[in-house]
Amino acid sequence: MHRFLAACLLALLAGGTTAGCSQDDDSSSSAASTSATSSSAAEVCSSVDELKTSVAALKAVPVVQEGVSAVEGAFATVQSDVAQVVRDAQSQYATQTAGLTADVTAVQTAVSQAQATPSRATLDAVAGSIRTLSDDVTAFAGDVASTC
Secondary structure, eight states: OHHHHHHHHHHHHHHHHHHHHOOOOHHHHHHHHHHHHHHHHHHHHHHHHHHHHHHHHHHTSOHHHHOGGGGHHHHHHHHHHHHHHHHHHTTTOHHHHHHHHHHHHHHHHHHHHHHHSOSHHHHHHHHHHHHHHHHHHHHHHHHHGGGO
16 A cells, blocks of 8 residues: 555655746647646546445445345445545545545444444444445435536
């Protein structure tokens, strides 16, 4: 994980140095910027689509009937997909990505509480936090839809 982060940081720094030293005129810079924005928008759209799919799968798990262990695999996929959305969209949608991160934390907290004290109430809390996450993902998808 540390190597991956270091490689990403190195790539960002190298790209920033190259762009900072560039002698291109404004029209070329604008074209490059537009291309980067389109690529970035495509990445956001793709990662949001994947997140919508994984959240739908998580929401379909009958947690109250089957227990918290039933959500673990689907939730792990959602966590990964939210992390990707945050990486892709944070610069453009900081508030919304912070909300998604908070929603994932809320689901994790509810899952932990249900594991520690299994009851109808804690399982209902897991289901409720999943619904909130799903609603926020749907709203976020609506926010980015015009760029897709």
